[in-house]
Amino acid sequence: MYTFSHLHPLSLLIYYVVILFLTMFHMHPLLLLASACGSISFFCVRNYRHLHRRDLLFPLFVAVLLAVTNPLFSHRGETVLFYLNNNPVTFEAIWYGFAAGVMLASVVLWCRTLQQEMTSDKITHLFGRCLPKAGMLLTTALRFIPHLKRQHSQIHNTMKTLGMYSEDTWFSKVRCSLQEFSILVTDALEGSVEIADSMNARGYQLKKHSHFSMFRFRAIDCFVLLCSIITMILMMIGSHADLFSVYYYPKWTMTRPSAISDWLCVGWMFLFSMLPTLIQIKETIKWTYYKSKI
Amino acid sequence: MKTGIRNGKHSDRQRVCSAISVLLLIAVFLTVGIHCSKYTLAAAVSEQETLSGQIQQTIDAQIQNSFSDTNDLNAQAGTTGGDWFALAVGRYDASLLPADYLAALEQQVSLRYTRDGSLDPTKATEWHRIAMTARALGADPSAFGTDADGNPINLLADGIYNRGYTRPINAQGINGPIFGILTLCACDAEVPDDAFYSMEDLSQLLLDSQLDDGGFSITGTASDADTTAMALCALSALQKHSSSDSSSVADAIDRALVCLSNLQNERGGFSQYNIENTESAAQVVIALCTLGIDPASDERFTKNGISVFESMQTSRLEDHTYTHIPDERSFDTMATNQALCALIAYERYLSGESAFYELSETGLTTSTPTIPADSSTAPARSETPIRAILCIAVVCAALGCILFCLHKKRVRDLFLIIPLALLIILAILFIRIESVDTFESGAEPTASSTISVTLSIDCETILSNMELLDPALREGGYIPEDGILLPKTTFEIPDNSTVYDLLVAAARKYNMQMEYQGSDQNRYGSVYIQGIGHIYEFSCGSLSGWMYLVNNDAVQQGCNLYTLSEGDEVAFRFTCDLGNDLHVKITETP
Numbered sequence: 001m002y003t004f005s006h007l008h009p010l011s012l013l014i015y016y017v018v019i020l021f022l023t024m025f026h027m028h029p030l031l032l033l034a035s036a037c038g039s040i041s042f043f044c045v046r047n048y049r050h051l052h053r054r055d056l057l058f059p060l061f062v063a064v065l066l067a068v069t070n071p072l073f074s075h076r077g078e079t080v081l082f083y084l085n086n087n088p089v090t091f092e093a094i095w096y097g098f099a100a101g102v103m104l105a106s107v108v109l110w111c112r113t114l115q116q117e118m119t120s121d122k123i124t125h126l127f128g129r130c131l132p133k134a135g136m137l138l139t140t141a142l143r144f145i146p147h148l149k150r151q152h153s154q155i156h157n158t159m160k161t162l163g164m165y166s167e168d169t170w171f172s173k174v175r176c177s178l179q180e181f182s183i184l185v186t187d188a189l190e191g192s193v194e195i196a197d198s199m200n201a202r203g204y205q206l207k208k209h210s211h212f213s214m215f216r217f218r219a220i221d222c223f224v225l226l227c228s229i230i231t232m233i234l235m236m237i238g239s240h241a242d243l244f245s246v247y248y249y250p251k252w253t254m255t256r257p258s259a260i261s262d263w264l265c266v267g268w269m270f271l272f273s274m275l276p277t278l279i280q281i282k283e284t285i286k287w288t289y290y291k292s293k294i
Numbered sequence: 295m296k297t298g299i300r301n302g303k304h305s306d307r308q309r310v311c312s313a314i315s316v317l318l319l320i321a322v323f324l325t326v327g328i329h330c331s332k333y334t335l336a337a338a339v340s341e342q343e344t345l346s347g348q349i350q351q352t353i354d355a356q357i358q359n360s361f362s363d364t365n366d367l368n369a370q371a372g373t374t375g376g377d378w379f380a381l382a383v384g385r386y387d388a389s390l391l392p393a394d395y396l397a398a399l400e401q402q403v404s405l406r407y408t409r410d411g412s413l414d415p416t417k418a419t420e421w422h423r424i425a426m427t428a429r430a431l432g433a434d435p436s437a438f439g440t441d442a443d444g445n446p447i448n449l450l451a452d453g454i455y456n457r458g459y460t461r462p463i464n465a466q467g468i469n470g471p472i473f474g475i476l477t478l479c480a481c482d483a484e485v486p487d488d489a490f491y492s493m494e495d496l497s498q499l500l501l502d503s504q505l506d507d508g509g510f511s512i513t514g515t516a517s518d519a520d521t522t523a524m525a526l527c528a529l530s531a532l533q534k535h536s537s538s539d540s541s542s543v544a545d546a547i548d549r550a551l552v553c554l555s556n557l558q559n560e561r562g563g564f565s566q567y568n569i570e571n572t573e574s575a576a577q578v579v580i581a582l583c584t585l586g587i588d589p590a591s592d593e594r595f596t597k598n599g600i601s602v603f604e605s606m607q608t609s610r611l612e613d614h615t616y617t618h619i620p621d622e623r624s625f626d627t628m629a630t631n632q633a634l635c636a637l638i639a640y641e642r643y644l645s646g647e648s649a650f651y652e653l654s655e656t657g658l659t660t661s662t663p664t665i666p667a668d669s670s671t672a673p674a675r676s677e678t679p680i681r682a683i684l685c686i687a688v689v690c691a692a693l694g695c696i697l698f699c700l701h702k703k704r705v706r707d708l709f710l711i712i713p714l715a716l717l718i719i720l721a722i723l724f725i726r727i728e729s730v731d732t733f734e735s736g737a738e739p740t741a742s743s744t745i746s747v748t749l750s751i752d753c754e755t756i757l758s759n760m761e762l763l764d765p766a767l768r769e770g771g772y773i774p775e776d777g778i779l780l781p782k783t784t785f786e787i788p789d790n791s792t793v794y795d796l797l798v799a800a801a802r803k804y805n806m807q808m809e810y811q812g813s814d815q816n817r818y819g820s821v822y823i824q825g826i827g828h829i830y831e832f833s834c835g836s837l838s839g840w841m842y843l844v845n846n847d848a849v850q851q852g853c854n855l856y857t858l859s860e861g862d863e864v865a866f867r868f869t870c871d872l873g874n875d876l877h878v879k880i881t882e883t884p
Contacts, residue, residue, distance in 0.1 A: 075809050078828065083728040088807070247766030250807070250828035 003283045004042075004276045008221040009122035011228070016114050018228045019273060022235060023106055026244035029254065030266050032102050038273025039109035045280045046113055059109065063101030070097025076249040096248040113276075115142060125213040136204065140195070148188060155183050224275065231272045234265055314695050345644065347731045349637045351614040352630065353383055353390060359615055360627045368395055372402030377427045378631040384430035385650055386638045396431045399424065403439035407447055417466045421453020422473035429481050429653045436483065450483050458490030464499060467512050468521060471499040472528045479531035482654035493536050500528060501539075501546055508549030509557070519557045519564035519574040523581035526550050527651055530584045534652075547585070554578060555594040562600030563608075563620065572616050572629040575606035576636035580650055583636075583643035590640075603640065606633060685722045689715045744786040745860040749800050751780040753829055753868035755875050762835035762870065772828050779827045780804060782863070793842055793864055794821045794854035801826070813854055820852015829868060838870045848873060 004012075023035040040059065044051060070093050072084075077092025120139040127135030159165070164176045238244055243262055246254045257263050271278075356379060361367035370376030377399070383390050403424060406413050414420040425435035428449070437446040454474040457463045463470040475496050478485065485493050504510060509517020510525040529547045533540065557564060564574035579602055582589040589595060590603040609616045615625035616633040639650035693715055754777035756763060767773060780800065787796055794810075801808040809830070811822040823840045824831055831839035842853055843865045849856050858864070869876050 076825070076828070076830070078807070080730050082730065083732075085724075085726050245765065249766060250772065251766075251770055253766065 004046075004279045005117045007224060008215045008217050009118070009126045010217075011221040011224045012117060012122070013126060014228045015224055015275070016110065016118075018231050018235075019110060020107060022231065022269060022273070023103055023110070025235075026239075026246075027096075027099055027103065027248070028244040028246045029099060030257070031244060031269055032099055032106065034266070034270040034273045035110075036102050036106040037270070038275075038277065039106040039113070041274065041277040042113055042280070043109050045277050046116060059102070059105030062105040062108070063098050066101030066104065067094050067098035070094065070100065077252075078250040092248050092250065092252055095252060099248070118142070121213065122215070124211060125215055128211055132204070136199075140192075144188075148184065151187055152180070152184050155180050155187070220279070224279075227272055227275060231269065234268060238265060314692060344731065345637065345641050348610075348614070349386060349634070349641060352610075352616075352634050352637065353386070355614040355625075356627070356630050356634065359613075359625055360630070368392060368398040371395055371398040372406070372424060374423070375627050375631065377423050378628075378635065381423075381427045381430050382631065382635045382638050384427070385635075385642070385653075388431060391431070396428065396433055399428060399431075400433070400439045403447060403449075404441070407439065407441040411442070412452070412460070416461070418453050418457050418461075418463050418470045419466065419473045421449050421457075422477040425449040425453060425477050426480055426651070426653060435477075435481055450478065450481060451489070454478055454496075455485045455489035455491045463491060463496070464503075468500070468503050468510055468525070469512070471496050471503075472510075472521075472524050475500060475528040476524075476531055476651050479528075479535040480651050480653040482535065494539070497532050497536060497539065497543070500525065500532075501542060504546055504549070505553075507556070508546075508551075508553035510550070517553050517557065518566050519554060520566055520577050522550055522554050522557070523574070523577035526554070526581040527584050530581075530649070531651060551585075551587075551594070554581075558595060558597050558602065560597050561620075562595075562597050562602055562605035564602070564605075569619060571619055572606060572609040572626075573618070573632045575602050575609075576629075576632040578602050579606055579636035580639040583639040584649040584651065586643070588643070603636075606636060609633070686719055689719055743789040745789055745791075745858065746784055746786055747796060747858050747860070747862045747864060748782050748784050749780065749796055749864045749866070750778070750782040751800075751806075751826055751866040752778045753827075754778070755868055755870045756829070756834050756838075758875075759834050759838075759870045762838070764830075764833045767829065767833060779806065779829075787858070791858055792854045793844065793849075793856050793858060794852075796858065796864060797823070797826075797853065797866065813852065818852060819855070821854040823853060823866070826866060834868070834870045837872045838868065839872075840866055841869050841873055841876065842866045843876075848876070 007015075019035065019038070022031060036059065040056070043055070047055075071089040072087075074093045074096070075088050075090060077090030077095075079091040080088040081091055081094075082089055120143060123135050123139050123142075127138070159176065159180055164179070165173070243256050243265060245256060246252075257266050357367070360375065361370065361379070367376055367379070371380070380391055380395055380399075403413065413424065425438070428435045428438050435449040436451070438449050439447045441447050452460075454463070454477060457470075457474070463474055474491075475493075478493065478496070485491075491499075503514075504525075505517050507517055509522040511517050512521050526547060529543055529550065532543050533547070536543075558578075559565060559570060561570070563570040564578055565571065566574050578595070579589040582592065582595065582602070587595070590601045592601070595602045605620075606616075609618075609620045609622075609629065610633070611617060611623070611625060613625070616629040617624065618626035618629045635650060642648065642650060693711060753773060756773055757777050760768075763773070783800070785796060785799060787799060797808065800806070806827050807825070808823070808827075809825045811824055813819045813821050816822065823842075825833075826840060829840075841848060843849070844856065844858075845863050846865070867876055
């Protein structure tokens with residue numbers, strides 16, 4: 001089954017770069033909607049076995065939080081709803097906050113999927129030849145947080161069996177947590193020194209270090225790469241032609257998309273952001289169909 | 295491997311605890327929300343809302359200034375000052391009047407008939423005004439009060455169609471026929487066949503007195519705006535109620551409108567005896583609303599961009615009363631009464647209700663308005679102690695529940711909960727939410743010693759740099775044609791005010807958007823003006839922003855650090871080139 005994670009790292013990386021570009025550089029509501037849909041659906045399809053309600057509430061929560069806090073700092077819009085301590089709270093500020101929240105949430109979701117897709121071997125394959133040290137650093141940094149989470153739970157359980165959490169006061173709980181934290185940090189530092197030594201022993205420092213990689217450039221990679229390049233070109237042309245122009249202050253105006261070509265462009269962006277989901281779904285259907293034939 | 299036994303199952307106690315914490319949070323938000331739910335989403339503050347607010351303010355101010363308590367208003371029943379106010383308020387919200395005004399009016403009528411035999415020796419309009427006031431408050435003017443013989447008084451007969459038996463109805467001037475027609479149509483009364491004047495007689499009297507230029511006049515020689523406007527109301531009433539001679543009435547209306555439009559001066563106002571006054575503008579507003587013409591936007595009655603409605607509103611003082619002459623400072627009862635009529639007429643026009651003098655739409659009631667006016671409506675500030683006590687009680691109750699559930703009796707655990715609770719209480723107490731109306735009508739405190747300074751705000755340099763302008767500001771009228779956001783206006787500000795205080799007062803008074811960065815956000819301790827009127831720094835290129843000049847001198851200090859003196863001329867100017875395009879000399883800080 002050749003899902004999205006089986007793509008060649010290069011096309012994967014370029015896809016992510018383009019989709020993050022698309023999300024972050026224009027605050028256009030339709031683009032934000034497309035990217036949010038794409039990221040949420042891809043996240044769900046990728047992790048449908050371990051989905052938690054909090055993963056889906058997270059984008060909504062971030063959007064609402066920013067919608068509520070942006071008016072506290074920005075008083076720019078035209079329609080004043082009420083005055084809070086002599087500062088106007090405007091509808092445009094709330095709307096801008098909401099859009100920024102949606103953007104933030106979709107970027108975070110894309111990055112979560114990136115973390116799941118871009119494993120260390122893919123990074124090594126990409127950067128091993130030209131930037132070995134940088135690639136190594138990136139991998140080590142990216143794997144640290146889940147690794148630390150696992151370590152912490154182990155340490156916590158060990159501490160409990162050793163009788164650390166016997167008292168029920170809040171003060172002793174804080175004390176025990178601080179002790180756990182110091183153990184965790186020491187463990188991480190020791191581990192990194194060990195990793196460095198072992199990698200040195202295995203020859204990672206050598207200039208001509210070769211590594212095994214199983215990635216082949218298949219047809220689907222060409223397809224994804226082509227889509228990414230077309231999207232990038234469309235975005236540049238669109239920026240030049242003010243296709244994604246939207247003004248939030250002082251009055252929200254979104255004059256484009258107006259013509260059919262504008263709508264086609266936005267439709268393409270929407271399909272592009274749904275591309276990983278579609279690939280995953282297509283492969284799952286094919287796989288299920290093949291399995292049913294057995 | 296699962297993360298641990300402790301977090302695996304939540305005990306019932308912990309569940310209750312978290313439920314109460316969630317409820318507490320919801321209670322906090324609800325308290326804040328309920329306080330501002332009175333002022334919810336007015337995404338577009340419609341004209342009607344602010345107009346209603348203005349009407350209410352003027353009513354309250356007039357009661358305060360002219361009728362200091364309800365006895366005083368009832369004592370003026372039957373006079374020009376009292377009746378016009380009662381008629382206007384009756385057309386807006388009759389419950390704001392004292393319940394016994396109608397009884398006082400009836401008493402006055404009966405008294406005058408008993409004592410003098412009539413309401414007035416010369417003026418028929420006394421009958422007209424009292425009849426309309428009585429009708430507006432729900433009484434029947436054809437049986438109002440009792441005369442010396444104990445018979446019911448028919449105001450319509452004595453004052454209008456049988457007036458000719460005592461004196462001609464136009465003995466006092468054209469006002470007689472005008473208000474006679476208005477009252478007859480307002481009360482929708484049938485003129486009996488044996489009346490001295492029929493409706494056609496009255497309308498003929500009115501049409502005959504129209505002058506060559508289409509206007510009407512008290513003196514008979516030159517048209518004046520007041521009389522023409524009142525005649526237009528009468529003609530409009532004729533059009534609605536009388537079927538005869540409709541074409542000549544329509545023609546008369548058109549000619550009168552043309553004359554009225556020509557009488558408007560270049561400031562949008564109207565004059566009488568060559569003095570521009572509020573009453574004339576108010577009468578024109580009433581007439582236009584009666585005819586279904588918008589006095590705030592019709593081009594015939596807008597000169598130099600100022601409509602007659604706006605011109606009338608320039609006489610509005612800070613305490614919501616009106617002056618007689620626009621530039622005066624002291625209020626005038628009659629001007630306020632007439633302006634109130636105009637405001638109410640305009641409000642009725644905007645909400646599609648019947649015209650000001652169309653009293654026949656109101657039902658006849660036998661009972662007088664029940665709820666007496668409570669002229670002082672205290673603002674939300676007085677609720678604050680109650681609110682504070684309430685939220686402290688709520689928070690303490692929730693704290694008690696949490697502590698009870700957790701079985702915590704140690705003092706040490708309160709160290710976490712009490713600061714959190716204090717934070718919530720402080721947040722509730724110090725967050726002050728005001729609606730748009732409350733903020734804009736916020737009373738300026740009058741200081742003992744004031745100085746007079748002028749302020750002007752302009753963005754003329756943008757006009758020569760339009761290609762650099764932020765595209766969001768290009769349309770929508772944010773950049774005025776001449777670049778002047780506020781022409782040179784005089785302000786009375788307290789002594790020792792800074793330029794920043796002046797700007798805040800001006801922005802509040804003229805409802806201009808203004809955003810600033812507070813003095814605590816930079817190391818100079820100065821307030822930085824980021825934007826005025828939605829024009830922000832960097833809106834016109836990366837070298838653009840707001841600067842201020844005092845007496846044509848660019849001050850290099852924050853605007854809250856420069857104290858003003860008497861007669862200073864402050865100018866806030868937008869620069870697109872770091873100040874170089876303003877061509878002013880820059881002095882060092884004094």
